[in-house]
Amino acid sequence: MINHQENDSPPDTLSGSHQVSNILDTTTTTTTTTANNETNNNNNILDENNCKTNNNNNNINETDSDNTNITNSNTNTNNNNDNTIPHHEITINNETAEDNNNTNNNNNNNNNNQDDYSDSSDSSEDSLHYERECNSFIYISPSRAKLENGSSPNQPVFITTPNSSTPSLSSSFSFMSGAGGMKSTNRNNDHSENSKNYDVDFGVLEYGHEGELPSIKEYSKAMVSIALPVSISMAIVISAVRLSEEARNFKSVSPLIQYDVREDPATQTLVWGTIINSLILVGIIFLSSVIMFALYYFKFMKALYGWLMATSILLLGVFGGFLFILLMTYANVGLDYFTFSFIVWNFSAGGMVCLFWFCPQYLTRAYLVSISSLMAIFISRMPEWSTWSILTIVSLYDIFTVLSPGGPLKKLIDLAKERGDEIPALVYNGSVSIGMASSKNNTTPTTKTTTNDDTMSDTSSNSSSSSSSSSSSSSSNIQKSTSSSSISTGLSTEPSDTPMEVNYSTKIQLGLGDLVFYSVLLGRAALYDLGTIFACFVAILTGLFITLILLIVYKKAIPALPISIFIGILFFFSTSKLICPFLVFLGENQVFI
């Protein structure tokens, strides 16, 4: 399923309420956030009024910034420490912090901002994090921006990084971003050590209306961020299936398959056998979702992570090792036990580090894609009609589990949202942050927009807002159930803004299960001709894009499977049964139309 969540965080509260918002982020429940919104709305007004004064403070601070920076940095660190405050103290901190917001923190933030500029001019390595988060689709209203900036940008202006004149679509999306426009910003990413919360107290951002759609550029970035891993995993599955001639013969069938219906059974056996096969698979998925929800509900986090890690390492080691042997057999290269165990051990153990611990983000994404494609390769080794029926029933199950009130996945997501956690499951995070902004007052053209996607996700500012939806907190994670058997997708869009530079961080989370079943369909289509493969490929991507549009419109978690799978199956049969024979007929008879 795909989830899109709105943060209540208003960009408006530039002020120190940002720290407050961080606190809310990690710990809020929905009830607290909604209650806070009302109070924060009042603060918005104050903040808007204070914008001018804050700018003035900024100018003042430029002169005597040396002395003030020390004190400000101290206060800033104190505020950051507040992030770890446990849940029940939130409201208290809110009040105090809100009191401080309009006075002290603004100044502090301005000073820190100046530090940023000096640092950024020194070295591009300093990743400055403007971690304000706001509603996902934010526009600077031209009128307001005109007040703040002195220049009226009728259109959003891309902030340029100091070292490049290209628009800085800063993203930490170094791995998947094929787009050349993102290259310049790759150095900005990362788990930055010195990512302090810099709040620039400057312009007021206004949310778009609730139903307002993102611009084409944002939308296309989100498309690319999700379409790339899907495409890569589908391509891997296609090539692997076509490489292994075994897949045609179905020498070994998945142990989950109860009825072996490959050879021309009677119709009754075909129908009931495939339905029972798919019901078994769906039952396993449902069971694993329920178990995961139970573990998460009772906070057996170690068991949960142990389960996830065990399934991941088994998947990487066993299936990866099997595929490795298959590739070596295909390449006709000798392979000994020592080499094999060394490579597989490194691959799977490194996968544990990359999936569950610190690691460059591109490696995490690469491992997520490889896990899903490995899973898909070995699920796709099923009898044909079982595959179609499994795809269909799993799609229907996906609708149920994501949308219905009693669905385990929906309950899991809601629970994680309440706790402010990120749901513990394997989810592909495609996030794109787009810096859109107007530079302020012509000063310091070197504004660097950095977004650390990771840091962004959890820091959402809930503070004030005129935000469109009163949806709850923050880190909208969605997720989907888990590891191998999981089918879901979560999508969340999270926005982040900095006043100076508005960072849109559109965070889209796609459950690995969706990747798996997309790839299963392609793995089945890979046994046919190339026309069918490309038709299914395009169909899956089209369905994915339609799902993304729905995600943006409805702004909640959406099952990602049904539309894509439906279109994919439709195009598979129409292409393989109608179009391809028709084209062959035309070619054989030399008919040109």
Added chain:
Amino acid sequence: MLVDEDDKLNDDKMRNIAKKLWIIGFFFLPWVWLINILFFFPHRKQLSTDVFWYLKYSLIGFFVYSTIFMTWMGIYLVNRNNWGASGDNISIVIPYGY
């Protein structure tokens, strides 16, 4: 996932990460050592000397393990035929034709 993605890296945390990855790498895991280096590579200008020490020996260890591994692979691939039955016994995949 086990870590908050929100976490900020400070010196202690960086040293902790580098040390743990360095220790993990001793279990015949040069890939983890390489991950260690790749993870800290964007931060290479801000590393403390401790972290740098771990990274240096991670790199050295990576090359040592890789050299041993590559050497063995070359020896095996070249000499498997000459080893006869013992060469086949340690093989998972025996290529056709030679």
